[in-house]
Amino acid sequence: MKKNIANGLTLAAIAVVFTGILAALVYIGVIDEYTAQILTLAGINIIVALSLNLISGFTGQLALGHAGFMAVGAYTTAVCIMKFNFPMLLAILTSGLVTAVFGLIIGFPTLRLRGDYLAIVTLGFGEIIRVIMINLEQITGGAAGLKGIPSFTEDILLAPALSMLWVFSVMIITIILMSNLIKSSYGRAVLSVREDEIAANSMGINVFYYKMYAFTISAFIAGVGGGLYAPFFGYLNPTMFNFLKSVDFLVIVVLGGMGSITGTVIAGFVLTYLQEFLRFLRDYRLVIYPLLLIFIMLFRPSGLMGNREISILALWQRLFKSDRTQSKVDKAGERQ
Amino acid sequence: MTVLRAKDISILFGGLKAVSNFNMTLEEGELLGLIGPNGAGKTTVFNMLTGVYHPTSGEIEFTDKNGKVQNITHMKPFQITQMGMARTFQNIRLFKDLTVLDNIRIAYHFNVKYKSADAVFRTPAFFKEEAEITRKAVALLEIFNLEHKQAELAKNLPYGEQRKLEIARALATGPKLLLLDEPAAGMNPQETQDLMKLIRFIREKFNLTILLIEHDMNLVMGICERIIVLDYGQTIAEGTPDQVSKDPLVMKAYLGEGVDLHA
């Protein structure tokens, strides 16, 4: 038990120091504003991609409307801050909850059925949300968009560093909490649904319930990701959240490896950076992502990481402690 | 005490009556064999008993872990499992990309006491119960001589061990009734002998009632106390192995005419 707590504290300390240093580097200008922005955007992408990985990679149910969830989160945060003067944290949590409710509503009729229907219903949902956002002009500003969403701080000098601090903190918290969930009995229940629904059912697992469970949590996280996006970007417009945006997240998940948190994080940084880097290709960029999807599925369906994880803690211990006290059972638990 | 009772269950697939008016009672502690030629409807019976299919007519009653008689005719598989009936599958259905240990630990999930929040925030309740689950799972694997393979992925086990793991996983749900669907399929005679010993052993150890579908006559004749023979979805004979093997109708249906089951 003590060892567990010590491990948790080590991990938290590493995370805090890492994020702090990054933000400090941005603040003093070692990392320029442009790079900071890309990194922050990558952080948001990773949060949403993690949420997609939860339902598609870990639970095995393909969802294609995560940009829609993100939109719900983003607009909720914007409205909460601009109309109701919510504090930032409360606004972001509210957007997560609101999005989770959307997840429940969509999941309930579709998740009882075979997996394929979720893909098409979520795809439709993503598109409908967009249409609704365009039509709810009083709230969302319609097609023209919603301008002047307050950033994380009013201080322009501080803004890049603080945005990054916010996003990275939420990202790290998401990573830790999600991997905690996966490495628990609840996580195993979710994984069993992906592996074999019939066998899971015969093991006493309520398959429909756990699909709903994963999907709702997934919607919550995507909503939080959207909630961060609004103050980060300062401007929202419905076309930002079209189907192709959902596909961006899918590409991150697939490239990283369905069922690997580490994979999503790595792929999230790589692809977000690549997207900026490839700007010189102009429209040809548009063809690269779908080709990437097809090639990965044909030649390396497990992506970069398969369903393996890199444990920061294990790395830390390998680097700084000679005695590796992890027991066999612990290792068995690591892999899933 | 009667553990399981199927009353006149029938099921239609399209227009085809796959099983018609099947009756069966299973007493506590019994080891009953269900045999019959391919396509006789054995697995369909299993699927109805475990809730995968629901019979078109008839009723199924099951006495659950608490001794309460439940009508399970229209229940879902997970509900039936939670009441104390576990099964294996004809074509092994392990969680292939999970470790051997996790395959077992999943079976303990429906009894888990800690909440999602305990898992997410790693409370003491989580660590305590996880350790307990792991301990139980490893103890179970030891019985099956699989504990040294707990970190392997299930798909990497040799065939015979996959079969054993599937039985272990079913036992982890804590059943009082175990349904085995052709556990000896694909095993060589030596493995089948070992399996017989294993089935006898777990039956004693876990105080089980067992219903067994099997093609291997040595296994069925050597282990079952009572046998039901299905053909074309209907019961054609029922009795002790000796009675059944001498039944002319069974010989005709099961092996063609003029064949001795003991051969």
Added chain:
Amino acid sequence: MGFLHEFLQQMVNGLSLGSIYALLALGYTMVYGIVKLINFAHGDILMLGAFGGFFVLAAYGVTPLTFVLALLVGMIVCAVVGIVIEKTCYKPLRNAPRINALITAIGVSIFIENGARVVKVIGPNPKEFPTFKTVNFPIGDVNISQIQIIVFVVSIALMFLLTYIVNHTKLGKAMRAVSFDRPAAYLMGINVDWIISFTFALGSALAAAAGILFASAYPQVEPYMGIIPGLKAFVAAVLGGIGSIPGAMLGGFIMGIAETLTKGFISSQLADAIAFGILILILVVKPSGILGKNVSEKV
């Protein structure tokens, strides 16, 4: 304008639009029936077909003869494209987890859309589709245009042709066999790979025809034009019972009529949303669709 008049007018519009959805839904249903895959790229085949027709009509002008030529060219090109997609992208994944095949289908879909956008001859901007000058035939108060008639007649003819192929030819019998039980069909000496390719070709040809008819009725073509009709046709296929050919036709007509009635009586902005309303409803009430059968997985 009275209610009855508006209703009849929208019914006419709905039948015409519905016949296009029906053609498209047939492709979804046949492919799903045979390889259990939602072919997300099917709507994009409609777009390719429309562009095939566009190039023919733009080059030779719009006459009944060139229109038939456009249909033929579009259908043949798309049949080939369908086979190529199947052979290169879907066939290698036949035994992979379903989610992998679905993701590939998404990839193929976006590749076709964005590829079309990038290619010079198509490009991102909408183009006007050369079509017949609209001539209206008033019957009472209801206007029927000759384009609507062409759409309806061509669709019905193609549906008859398909039904004939599936029910009364050796190929059709083989298709049904493969759809019913692929391993058994294989053991019976049916060339399963060939039949699956043929199914894709057939479905894609119908989608191409649907595309040209769609573009004739709504004379504009652009790379993303297939997405929405594709989704609606998928809903139509589910509504009718996925895997069922008469179901897809019925579903297509219901979808078309539902859409035009919504446009006429409720709101034109809701017309797209109504499709998903119907999908959710059918999934809740009768997931197997109107004419579909309940199939449970073998254990």
